[in-house]
Structures are given as structure tokens and as C-alpha cells.
Amino acid sequence: MLTNDRKNTPAEKQFQRPASIKDIEKPHESLQRHISSLEHTNTDIIRRLIQICMFKDNEIGNHILRVGEISRFLADKAGATPEQAYFIGIAAPMHDIGKIGIPDSILYKPGAISANEYEILKTHTLIGGNIFKNPNSPEIEYARQAAMYHHERWDGQGYPHGLSEEAIPFAARVTAVADVFDELLSWRMYKEPTSETNAVKIITRNKGSQFDPLVVEAFMENLEEICDIRNTMMNKADNLWERYPHFNN
Ligand SMILES: [Fe+2]
Numbered sequence: 346m347l348t349n350d351r352k353n354t355p356a357e358k359q360f361q362r363p364a365s366i367k368d369i370e371k372p373h374e375s376l377q378r379h380i381s382s383l384e385h386t387n388t389d390i391i392r393r394l395i396q397i398c399m400f401k402d403n404e405i406g407n408h409i410l411r412v413g414e415i416s417r418f419l420a421d422k423a424g425a426t427p428e429q430a431y432f433i434g435i436a437a438p439m440h441d442i443g444k445i446g447i448p449d450s451i452l453y454k455p456g457a458i459s460a461n462e463y464e465i466l467k468t469h470t471l472i473g474g475n476i477f478k479n480p481n482s483p484e485i486e487y488a489r490q491a492a493m494y495h496h497e498r499w500d501g502q503g504y505p506h507g508l509s510e511e512a513i514p515f516a517a518r519v520t521a522v523a524d525v526f527d528e529l530l531s532w533r534m535y536k537e538p539t540s541e542t543n544a545v546k547i548i549t550r551n552k553g554s555q556f557d558p559l560v561v562e563a564f565m566e567n568l569e570e571i572c573d574i575r576n577t578m579m580n581k582a583d584n585l586w587e588r589y590p591h592f593n594n
């Protein structure tokens with residue numbers, strides 16, 4: 346029979362009531378710590394994936410970090426909640442992660458690729474979607490959306506699924522504009538960078554066909570700041586992580 350002075354075994358102590366209210370840890374505090382540690386882990390995993398892309402090709406690595414930062418800013422201006430914009434900023438750099446499954450002979454081929462090689466290249470969206478399939482966190486779900494759908498077009502003529510308008514996840518619609526803009530301004534083995542004026546012309550010309558019109562409007566309304574973000578990141582290319590606030594919390 347239990348008595349008041351009976352010593353508790355360790356197993357019983359585990360379920361003992363606290364001696365005073367001070368010993369009670371508020372459940373929401375412990376839960377909050379758990380959630381932020383999970384968020385940190387997810388962000389850390391994505392940062393490591395970005396590092397893989399940077400080992401493969403440093404200029405591509407810098408491009409994807411710029412796309413992340415421009416996408417976060419653009420999402421915010423296009424009406425995303427602060428939380429959505431945050432997740433999009435983390436996810437957008439993952440848009441081309443599927444290219445790790447594409448042969449270098451196609452990725453780095455000088456000159457034009459054949460129609461067959463283009464079909465292979467297009468599968469980087471499906472490979473990226475597969476890398477993040479069965480997401481168990483918002484970070485991974487947003488990364489899946491960016492990787493799988495960034496080549497879909499507003500008019501339904503894109504790939505891999507030919508989705509149109511709002512059937513395309515918002516994260517991918519924002520990433521598409523940021524990606525094409527930065528890509529046009531970047532040097533590649535197969536092309537010279539174009540001018541800012543020309544890049545802006547191409548984005549606006551494709552408003553409502555390739556791109557979500559509202560995202561393009563937000564892009565145009567905030568063009569100066571978007572160019573500032575890009576130029577600042579270009580000038581700090583040696584230490585880009587410091588220029589990338591999402592991953593330095
Ligand atoms: Fe892509």
C-alpha cells in the first residue's frame with residue numbers, strides 16, 4: 346500500500362506531479378521549442394542541398410541564392426503573407442535541384458541541344474519534385490512546388506504538367522519570374538548576359554502568357570529594389586551566405 350513518505354522509483358517520478366507551479370513548464374513553450382528546432386533542421390537541410398548545387402557549379406549556386414532572395418521579396422510585394430514569403434525565400438533556390446539528375450553532356454553542351462536532349466532536360470522538374478515528394482514540413486512542400494512547377498506557364502503551355510493560371514502554385518509563379526529575370530542577366534556557357542532594359546522587356550512581354558500578370562505587376566512596381574537586391578548580391582558573391590538572411594538565423 347502506498348504511503349505519503351514512500352520514495353518514488355525513477356519511473357514513477359517521471360509522472361509525479363510538480364511540487365510547485367514554478368516546476369511546471371508551460372506546454373506551449375516546450376512545443377514552441379520543438380517546432381523551432383524542426384524549422385531549423387528543415388532550413389539546415391535545404392541549405393546543405395544548396396551547397397551541393399554550389400559544389401557542382403558555383404555560378405549556378407550564386408544564381409539560385411539570388412533567385413531565393415528576389416522571390417522572397419517579390420512574393421511579399423505580390424500579396425503573400427510574411428510566413429509564405431519566408432517559405433518561398435527558402436524554397437525558390439531549390440527550383441533547379443533536379444538538374445543534378447541530368448547528364449553534364451546536356452547541361453554543359455556548348456551550342457544548341459537537340460530536341461531529344463531538350464526532352465531529357467525538361468525532366469529536371471520531375472526529378473526535383475521527386476526529391477521533395479511526401480513533404481512533411483512547409484519548407485519541403487514549398488521546395489517541392491518550386492522544383493516541380495517553375496516551368497509551368499500561366500497560359501498552360503509549360504511543363505511538366507501543362508498547368509495553367511492559379512492551378513500553378515503561387516510559389517512557382519513567383520519563382521518563375523525571379524528565375525527568368527536573373528537568368529537573362531547572367532552569363533552562361535551558351536550565352537552572354539542581356540541588359541537590364543531588355544530583361545525587363547522580356548518579362549513584361551510575357552505577362553499573362555508565360556507569367557502570372559499580378560506577379561509581373563508587383564515585379565514592375567518594385568523593379569528598382571529588385572535590381573538593388575540583385576546587384577548587392579552580385580557584389581558580395583564571395584560571401585553570399587551573409588547576404589542571405591533566411592539562412593543565417
Ligand atoms: Fe529549371
Ligand SMILES: [Fe+2]
Nearest residue numbers: 408441524528
Ligand atoms: Fe534557374
